[in-house]
Amino acid sequence: MTEPIRIITLQENILAANERTAADNRAFLKQRGILALNLISSPGSGKTTLLVETIRALQGAVRCAVIEGDQQTANDAERIAQTGAPVVQINTLSACHLEANLVQKAFESLPMDAIDLLFIENVGNLVCPAEYDLGETEKVVLMSITEGEDKPLKYPLAFHLASALVLTKMDLLPFLRFDLEKCKQNALKIHPGLPIIETSAYSQVGLGLWLDWLEKRVASRPAGNL
Amino acid sequence: MTEPIRIITLQENILAANERTAADNRAFLKQRGILALNLISSPGSGKTTLLVETIRALQGAVRCAVIEGDQQTANDAERIAQTGAPVVQINTLSACHLEANLVQKAFESLPMDAIDLLFIENVGNLVCPAEYDLGETEKVVLMSITEGEDKPLKYPLAFHLASALVLTKMDLLPFLRFDLEKCKQNALKIHPGLPIIETSAYSQVGLGLWLDWLEKRVASRPAGNL
Numbered sequence: 001m002t003e004p005i006r007i008i009t010l011q012e013n014i015l016a017a018n019e020r021t022a023a024d025n026r027a028f029l030k031q032r033g034i035l036a037l038n039l040i041s042s043p044g045s046g047k048t049t050l051l052v053e054t055i056r057a058l059q060g061a062v063r064c065a066v067i068e069g070d071q072q073t074a075n076d077a078e079r080i081a082q083t084g085a086p087v088v089q090i091n092t093l094s095a096c097h098l099e100a101n102l103v104q105k106a107f108e109s110l111p112m113d114a115i116d117l118l119f120i121e122n123v124g125n126l127v128c129p130a131e132y133d134l135g136e137t138e139k140v141v142l143m144s145i146t147e148g149e150d151k152p153l154k155y156p157l158a159f160h161l162a163s164a165l166v167l168t169k170m171d172l173l174p175f176l177r178f179d180l181e182k183c184k185q186n187a188l189k190i191h192p193g194l195p196i197i198e199t200s201a202y203s204q205v206g207l208g209l210w211l212d213w214l215e216k217r218v219a220s221r222p223a224g225n226l
Numbered sequence: 227m228t229e230p231i232r233i234i235t236l237q238e239n240i241l242a243a244n245e246r247t248a249a250d251n252r253a254f255l256k257q258r259g260i261l262a263l264n265l266i267s268s269p270g271s272g273k274t275t276l277l278v279e280t281i282r283a284l285q286g287a288v289r290c291a292v293i294e295g296d297q298q299t300a301n302d303a304e305r306i307a308q309t310g311a312p313v314v315q316i317n318t319l320s321a322c323h324l325e326a327n328l329v330q331k332a333f334e335s336l337p338m339d340a341i342d343l344l345f346i347e348n349v350g351n352l353v354c355p356a357e358y359d360l361g362e363t364e365k366v367v368l369m370s371i372t373e374g375e376d377k378p379l380k381y382p383l384a385f386h387l388a389s390a391l392v393l394t395k396m397d398l399l400p401f402l403r404f405d406l407e408k409c410k411q412n413a414l415k416i417h418p419g420l421p422i423i424e425t426s427a428y429s430q431v432g433l434g435l436w437l438d439w440l441e442k443r444v445a446s447r448p449a450g451n452l
Binding site for chain 2: 125
């Protein structure tokens, strides 16, 4: 076995600058009474599909907006725009995660005085996005059950920091060798008490539970003080 | 739309140091006549499962070894070890990709004079691993068809740099809304002429094509000169 090696020297400076901007973002969001959720997952876990369903279901009740992070393309923003929700696409090009300054810049393009719930869909990457505070209210980690039950153990930080785990593509369960109970155990080993919400945007299974979780979060957010 | 912003200043120093070590690794591998493949994909695409099947199929014909990269756990190395192939696990902890110096260190724990084909299974991440040359002979990108047909467009670098695209979990095709032709078009848009190999480790579909591709590569590698 080789020894684990960490490369942190240069990264520490970047993280410190990011923390300061994240604190500004957090204050800005709090003043306006916005619940901001930073959604983290592997590529292709179904974040955008779930968001489209979620925004449609909350229409008229909760004012949603979305910041989309991708290395390339505006595909996801175009899908969100079809719901009528305000959306900004950030293309990070070579960068593998969103940072607080990119999110701050995105605020300028959104009607920040008329939003209850801001979804920040991070770059599809289970690793790096977890390390960068964006100033969000909470993180939510999503995981497609096609990824295998060991992912919480292999990429623990995102699961450790999240307020909820949303399992996606539950409709595929009959066709996979996926041990659902083991997956939950692994997630709870990393993060005891983590709420785990089983969903499928296609079969609509579990969407009610996800919406309930969201609505409770929105209802209990601190009021703005502008 | 916000403007794309690149953060490259500090990263450039890291990349330059990595390039030098990668060149050393490449020379070391070439001297020994080893074909080294750097496997890049999202988490849970099925890299390890495919490797286990591949090593078993090549047993007696091609001497395989594996370097496993993960943030945490030795799960993957344990699965590979069951095939009898020499394997080293690198745990990168906070790092989201392998770097050339980690691979160089791993060489010390492998029988480098008795290997024809070295698989380097990178950290599950479609983004960062593509940016770091490890000194491999070639990169191979894997993509589970559960991830959706837009991934080559959203994460183009890995597809651009790879010598082949291996589509995995083809057995799930009947249960997905996945446009296979569109996916191939997207991959070929990023990388014209890219060989695309459709596989399922579970149904064994396409494994013969993958093994053919590998064996041709192994047969045509330059002989060592030690």
